Amino acid sequence: MLKLIEEFVFWYPAVMSVTWVIGGIIFYICNEKRKPLTLNETPMVSILIPCYNEAETIEKTIYELSKLQYPNYEIIAINDGSTDNTSEVIEELVDRYDRLRFIDLKENSGKANALYLGLIAANSEILMGVDSDAYLTPDALNYIVPHFTNPNNGERVGAVTGNPRVRNRSSLLAKLQLCEYASIISLIKRTQRIWGKLMTVSGVVAAFRKRALLDCKLWDRDMITEDIGVTWKLEKHFWDVRYEPNALCMMLVPESVKGLFMQRKRWANGGMEIIRRHYDVFGSWKMRRLVMIYVEQIISIVWALCWLLMLVILIIGLIRFDVWLALPYIWKSLFLSVVCLIQFTVAMLLDNKYDKNLVRNGVVAIWYPFLYWYINAIIVICSLPSLFNRRKKTAKWESPDRGLV
Numbered sequence: 001m002l003k004l005i006e007e008f009v010f011w012y013p014a015v016m017s018v019t020w021v022i023g024g025i026i027f028y029i030c031n032e033k034r035k036p037l038t039l040n041e042t043p044m045v046s047i048l049i050p051c052y053n054e055a056e057t058i059e060k061t062i063y064e065l066s067k068l069q070y071p072n073y074e075i076i077a078i079n080d081g082s083t084d085n086t087s088e089v090i091e092e093l094v095d096r097y098d099r100l101r102f103i104d105l106k107e108n109s110g111k112a113n114a115l116y117l118g119l120i121a122a123n124s125e126i127l128m129g130v131d132s133d134a135y136l137t138p139d140a141l142n143y144i145v146p147h148f149t150n151p152n153n154g155e156r157v158g159a160v161t162g163n164p165r166v167r168n169r170s171s172l173l174a175k176l177q178l179c180e181y182a183s184i185i186s187l188i189k190r191t192q193r194i195w196g197k198l199m200t201v202s203g204v205v206a207a208f209r210k211r212a213l214l215d216c217k218l219w220d221r222d223m224i225t226e227d228i229g230v231t232w233k234l235e236k237h238f239w240d241v242r243y244e245p246n247a248l249c250m251m252l253v254p255e256s257v258k259g260l261f262m263q264r265k266r267w268a269n270g271g272m273e274i275i276r277r278h279y280d281v282f283g284s285w286k287m288r289r290l291v292m293i294y295v296e297q298i299i300s301i302v303w304a305l306c307w308l309l310m311l312v313i314l315i316i317g318l319i320r321f322d323v324w325l326a327l328p329y330i331w332k333s334l335f336l337s338v339v340c341l342i343q344f345t346v347a348m349l350l351d352n353k354y355d356k357n358l359v360r361n362g363v364v365a366i367w368y369p370f371l372y373w374y375i376n377a378i379i380v381i382c383s384l385p386s387l388f389n390r391r392k393k394t395a396k397w398e399s400p401d402r403g404l405v
Contacts, residue, residue: 002313005306010332012303013373017336017343020184023191028350030194036246037146045073045141045207046122047130050114052079054132055086057252062093062100064135064250070142075100076118077132081108111203112219112226119210119218127213131204134251136162143246144207158212158239159231161189161201162247163354169361173260177253178361179368183347189243190350196289198241199297200270203227205249212239225270232278235290248354261379268376268383271297276387301384304377340369 047065051058058077065075077100079087087104094102103117119127126148130136140162147160163186166178192198206227213219216233223229234241254260274297281287281294344366352358 006310009303009306009310010336012299014336014339017339017369020187020191021343021346023194024187024346024350026194027190032245032350036143037150039142039146041145041149042070042072043126043145043149044124045070045126045128045145046118046124047073047075047128047136048115048118048122049075049077049130049132050080050111050118051077051082051086051090051132052108052111053082053084053086055082055084055089057133058086058089059093061130061132061135062090062097065130066097066099067138068136068141069138070145073099073128073141074123076103076121077101078103078105078114078118080105080111080114110221110226112221112223115219115226116221119213122210125210126207127210128207129203129205130249131251134164134204134249136205137248137250140205140247140249143244147242147244148207148209153240156240157242158209158216158234158237159201159241160207160244160247161198161241162205162207162249163243163245164202164204164249164251165355166253167250168252168255171255172364173255173257174253175361175364176368177260178358179344179366180372182351182355182358183344183369184372186245186351187343187347190245192293193243195292197235197293198231198243199293200225200228200231201241202249204251205247209239212237215239223270223273224266225273228267228270228274229277232274232290236278236281236287238286245351245354264376264379265383268379269386271380272383272387275301300376301380301387304380307374307377308381336373337367341366343369 049058049061049065054061062075062077075097077090077093079090079102090100090102090104094100101121103114103121105114105117115129126145128136128141128144144160144162146154147157148154150157164181166174166181168174169178189198203226208230212234213230216230216237216239218230219226220229220233231241254263275294278290278294281290348359
C-alpha cells in the first residue's frame with residue numbers, strides 16, 4: 001500500500017504538469033495563434049469596483065480605467081463599509097471623472113453583496129468586475145466584448161475572464177507569484193478551457209452577462225470566494241465561461257508570507273466549498289466536463305494527505321540515519337525538477353507576448369513550479385476543516401496585503 005502511495009505522490013504532479021503543458025500548447029494553436037475576435041459592436045459596459053479599505057489604491061485604479069480605449073463604458077465604485085477614508089477619496093474622484101458613479105455602503109457586507117448592488121445600478125448588460133487595487137490595460141475591453149457580441153455563439157457566453165499580470169515586482173515573493181501566474185495558473189486556465197470548463201474566473205478581472213448572472217441567481221453571498229462560486233453556477237446552467245489571455249489586468253500581489261498564506265488559504269477554502277456544494281454534478285451526463293474539474297480537486301486533496309504521510313515516513317527514516325531510504329526521493333525530485341523546468345519554459349514562451357519583461361523577472365524563480373506542489377499541499381491541509389464547516393453568515397472581507405505599490 002505504501003508503495004502505491006509513494007508512486008501516486010510522485011506521478012500525480014508529473015502527469016498534471018505534462019497535462020498543463022499539452023493543454024497550453026493546444027489552446028495556443030487553436031485560439032491564441034489565430035487572430036482575436038473582431039470588435040464590431042460597442043455595447044455599454046459597466047465596470048464594477050468593490051472597495052474595502054482601498055484609500056491608497058483606488059485613485060490609481062480609477063485613473064487607469066479612465067484611459068480605456070473602449071468608447072462606451074461607465075465605472076461604478078462600491079465602497080463596502082470601509083473603516084478608512086476610502087469613501088472620501090472616491091467622492092473627490094466623482095467630481096473629476098464623468099464616467100464614475102459611486103455607491104457608499106455604511107456596513108461591510110462582503111464583496112458578493114457589493115457586486116450585487118453594482119449590478120442593480122448598472123446601465124448595461126455586460127458587467128466587468130475589477131478589483132480596487134488593479135486596472136485593465138487600455139485595450140482590454142476590445143478583446144473581452146467580442147466574446148459576448150459574436151453572432152456565431154456569443155449568446156452562449158456568460159462570463160469571460162482576463163489575464164492577470166503582477167505589477168509589483170520589486171521583491172522575491174512578488175517575482176515568485178509572477179512566475180506562478182504565468183507557469184501554473186495561466187497554463188491551468190488554458191488547459192481547462194480546452195476541457196470545456198474552467199474551475200474559476202479570476203476575481204480580479206472577469207466580465208459577466210447580466211442575464212446569465214440573473215439566471216444562476218447571482219453570486220453566493222455566503223462564500224468567501226465569490227468568483228469560484230459564480231463560475232460553477234454559470235457552468236451548471238450551461239453558460240459558456242471563457243479565458244481571454246489578451247485582456248490584461250495589472251494587479252498587486254501580497255509581499256509578506258502571512259499575506260500570501262492568507263490569500264491562498266482563502267482560495268483553498270473556496271475549493272473546499274465547491275466540493276461540498278456541487279457534488280450533484282455526478283447526477284447528469286451533461287455535467288461530465290465539470291466532473292473532470294471536480295474529481296481533479298478531490299485528487300489534489302488526497303495527494304496532499306499522501307504527501308504528508310510520505311514526508312513523515314521520510315523524516316523518520318532520516319532520523320534513524322537510513323540514508324538509503326532518502327535516495328529514491330532525491331532521484332524522483334530531480335526528475336520532477338526537469339518536468340517543472342519544461343513547464344516553466346513553455347509557459348514563459350506562451351506568456352512572453354503579453355509581458356516582454358516576464359522572463360527577466362521570472363528567471364529568479366525558475367524553480368518555483370517544483371515547490372508549488374509542496375506549498376499548495378500545506379495550504380490544502382490547513383484548509384481541510386472548511387470542507388466540513390458550513391458557513392451560515394454573509395462572507396465579509398478583510399483588508400488584504402496589497403504589496404509594495
